[in-house]
Amino acid sequence: MQTLNILDNKFSRFNTLTTLSAESLTEDNYYRNKVINKRYTLSVLERLQTTLDIDELLEIFAIEVTKYLDFAGLYFKSPTLCKTLKGSRKAKQERQFELKVNQEFLGTLTYGVNSPISMTNFNVLEQLHQCLLYPLKNAIAYHQAMQLAMQDALTGLGNRRYFDEQLKRAMHHANRHHSMVGLVLGDLNKFKAINDTFGHPTGDKVLTEFANVLKASVRDSDSLFRFGGDEFAIIIENADDNALAIIESRIKQTLTDNPLLSKYKLTCSLGATFMSRADTEQSLFARADQSLYRKKMNMSQKLTVV
Known part of the structure; x- marks a missing residue:
């Protein structure tokens, strides 16, 4: 029976997290507890909606991901900005996901991983990505507005x-x-x-x-x-x-x-x-x-x- 990979304290920034038990993360149990998962995703969404700062948003998101996946780095790139999660380090390989809201491209989210992502892990990430989409879209819009407010209109330099x-x-x-x-x-x-x-x-x-x-x-x-x-x-x-x-x-x-x-x-x-x-x-x-x-x-x- 396939189980999710549990974080084994390799990603030092989140070493203090309490991970879920292997029994609670079996694939059968994961799909059997949809009501619990729905409550969990709502809780994640609430936490993600507490900030418009993209760096803070990625940190909150990463804390949730570490409960399910062992990864060494997390990177977000959009047409207007690039962000790297603090503590990220080079991994053996990268796995990239496109993030879209109603066909609007927000950017790519890249995980640095040392082993392949299982199908179960992939499903969990997809669910967490859905939680991230709208908070991230709002944070990007806020970042762009702040950039405009900080720019000299004629030269594009800072004001x-x-x-x-x-x-x-x-x-x-x-x-x-x-x-x-x-x-x-x-x-x-x-x-x-x-x-x-x-x-x-x-x-x-x-x-x-x-x-x-x-x-x-x-x-x-x-x-x-x-x-x-x-x-x-x-x-x-x-x-x-x-x-x-x-x-x-x-x-x-x-x-x-x-x-x-x-x-x-x-x-x-x-x-x-x-x-x-x-x-x-x-x-x-x-x-x-x-x-x-x-x-x-x-x-x-x-x-x-x-």
Whole structure:
């Protein structure tokens, strides 16, 4: 008689779970207790509906899956986002499931497993996936709405509100893991003259192209923001001593090589600093802002001398 695989404490994040007995998980008993299973699925659904945070949702879901299946990792991927369950590790093979609501594709849910999934396990997963669908759809919609609320509409970079959140998170992470965070603030020199001479549509093109310059000059792990107007910011996490100088050099070189921005003789000023352990978000920002101010003053003095 085939029985479900019971979690044997290989997935360390959920070692404290109390698993069901082998007798209660026999295939005959599973199908014989449909009323109990229906109550159970309603209970799972209620727990999944307690959050709109996708990471928390996957954790709640994973706790239920571990009662029935031994897996090493869980991954969700949709057209707009990718999520990995904390504690996931590489397994011998992967099993992927498509998640759909009324033919609407939500994404794929992938399990890292070290042994094949039995038909009984497959049926259990299918039942749990049905519980996950609508809470996941709502969480994705909420995530997309929050992303839009955190984005600058013109450039697609993060806005000031998102910057404040990310800077706080990055500094907390750096203090916890004893890593370095760099902050770069920048603005465009004489951008107002471009707007006044060529019009705001051209100014918008210049801002969008400068955002592309920033994207091409930083790592995927760095975060870019536009505060409005011609003010920009970069948060560099897990930085080393040379990170700020390298990024500044890349921005200036990419700016020089860009045909559109070279046409309008666009330049920028950059102020940069590293976080100290005594910093708050306000003191770190103020120091970077002072650095930017000094750079702009030096440029003005050079232009005056010339």
